[in-house]
Amino acid sequence: MNKGKMKKGKTNTFTRRDFLKGFGSGTLGVAITPKLLAQKAESIQTKAGEVPVYAKKQIKFTVNSKAYTKVVEPQETLLDVLRDKLSLTGAKKTCDRGECGGCTVLLDGNPIYSCMYLAIRADGTNIKTIEGMAKEGKLHPLQQAYIDKDAYQCGFCTPGFIMASEALLKKKSNPDLGEIKKGLSGNLCRCGNYTKIYQAVDQAAKAGRS
């Protein structure tokens, strides 16, 4: 199981997340490059040919337009890899059972729960997370709309909601309220902010069309 403590000692800006991490683990992680980790496939000889079996595998994928090569273990979810190996902590680990949507990211444009998707299967895919929404210091219209409409209280569900909203608007640029509700039906907000969330999506949709 990955411990989520490996981080190259490079940052010069100290974020709230770094503080929490340091606080939690107590020590600084040791930098380990993927190459040090053996990842040769074993294989099982079957009557129908040799089948590769991995205890670790090097995968290549794109996250927010940036290419990554990472060694992952089969039981690591995409969420764990994003959060613990790429330090992209926008997607939240909330229920870890595919029930709440806090971990929603886009995989080749489609919203998925990254907590219920093995990272090893993301090999060759294109992932988008909340960190990839703002461009050149400017918020994405959806992010702006969530702020304008006060569409969050604690904000824990917001990254997941915004990614689900992004997927919805890519498919349907002009959704009615029913369609917005359906599009966001895989996301839960414990603070119960649904009305404002729907208004935010509506605002972003209108902004996108104007």
Next chain:
Amino acid sequence: MKEFKIAQPKSLDQVTSLLSQKNTDYALMAGGTDLLDEIKNKIIAPEVVIDLKSVPDLSTIKMDKTHVSIDAMTCVADLAENPIIRENFPVLVEAALSLASPQLRNVGTVGGNLCQRPRCWYYRDPDTICRKKGGSRCFALRGRNRYHAIFGGGMCYIVHPSDLAPALISLDAEITINGLEGKKNILRLEDFFTLPQNNVRKENVLEARQVLSEIRIPLPKNGSKSTYYKFKERGTWDFAVVSAAISGVISGGVFRDIKIVCGGLAPIPWRLKKAEDFIKGKNLTEEVIKQGAKEALTDARPLEENTYKMGLVEAVLYTAISSMI
């Protein structure tokens, strides 16, 4: 999550060869939306997970002169959006869109939906060893059984969680099961599911060495109509409390032919044959539909907390059928 290795086979023959190897504990993964829950909850602990996604060409939907075929690895979202399916099988589209959430439908597959394991809270509880997990009791019988079976229980009172299965059975679907060395078995989906009295550990007849590869549905006859109605407790995603898939041929306001298959009622998708027989050929009044449901319910054996499902069956049948006329 507990560690496991992953095998990435390139053909179904490789899958079945792997499955037939002794002394390794394998688990098949399609979308993984159910399997990962089982692993995370320590219900199963496979040494090797077989990644069905690495097998190419297992997710197309095709139509020939007589049938539509759906590959097992087709994801539920693609099923619901497919023009062939939308044109011919409304019940299947409605069932697909009723299940789980957009995120899960993008990943969960049709084959995985039919082979998914039960949602009974005793079964899903890591610390409870019920009969289905090899223990000696079904805790639902005397325990909390609000969501459990009113038909077909006895050894174990789970309800089958699949929404696609009732829809597909109502459409007379068949499935292809691949065994060792390319051996294929075709059977009616209705015969795939099996009651706890036959084997309490399983919900279907799939053997350890087999994999479900394809679902085939005969093209609808003239005048065919179909619908899926799912009663759930919340507006957002949820498993069915009671659902009904209804397919048939209607003419002159009368069902010439009708199949009613329910979810949420039994350890397998449950056909209400007595209701079908009663309703067929009669003018579809409220009394006829509700009496049909009552006839079927004479066989029901509700538990302490789920008698309410009896009334729901009537209401669900009435709502579903009256939406078709």
